[in-house]
Amino acid sequence: ASLNEMLGAYNAEHVGRAAHVPLWVFARDPTGKVQGGIRGQTYWSWATIDVLSVAPAYRRQGVGSRLLAKAEDISRSRGCVGIRLDTTSFQAPDFYRRHGYSEFGRIEDYPPGHTRIWFMKRF
Numbered sequence: 799a800s801l802n803e804m805l806g807a808y809n810a811e812h813v814g815r816a817a818h819v820p821l822w823v824f825a826r827d828p829t830g831k832v833q834g835g836i837r838g839q840t841y842w843s844w845a846t847i848d849v850l851s852v853a854p855a856y857r858r859q860g861v862g863s864r865l866l867a868k869a870e871d872i873s874r875s876r877g878c879v880g881i882r883l884d885t886t887s888f889q890a891p892d893f894y895r896r897h898g899y900s901e902f903g904r905i906e907d908y909p910p911g912h913t914r915i916w917f918m919k920r921f
Contacts, residue, residue: 816841819876823868825852825861834861836869838883845873847883850890862890866897870921880920887913 799807809816818841825834834852838845847869852861873881883899885891886909891901899917908914 813842821845821847821869821872823865823872825856825865827856834865836865838869838881840873840876840878843877843879845869845876845878845881847881850883862893863897870919874921878921880918882916882918884914884916887915891915891917 806815818839821836821838821840823836824832827833833856835849836847837849838847840846847866850862850865850869852865870881881899882902883894885894894917895901897919899919901915902918903916905914
């Protein structure tokens, strides 16, 4: 058995089988080219955002906010009670705070000279 299968079997003994459902949201320009998006997943009644990125020319125009709102809507529709994610101090901690996310953990100097910060938002 693979490591994932072993861990999945162990977890299933405690919480049942989890269906990891991909969560993708895209922002496209008028030509259809992707200019931003979210990649994550939902399982165990929570959503996880692994990546949220917006092309430089489209930043500070509400694209990220609309992507996040759409990911939240999809997560709610799947029965999720919240979203968790992480970011770094040079990326978007203030963006997530403005959208109602609360910090629940951090590691200093990860990467060196910066801080990795974990956020969550309950619906």
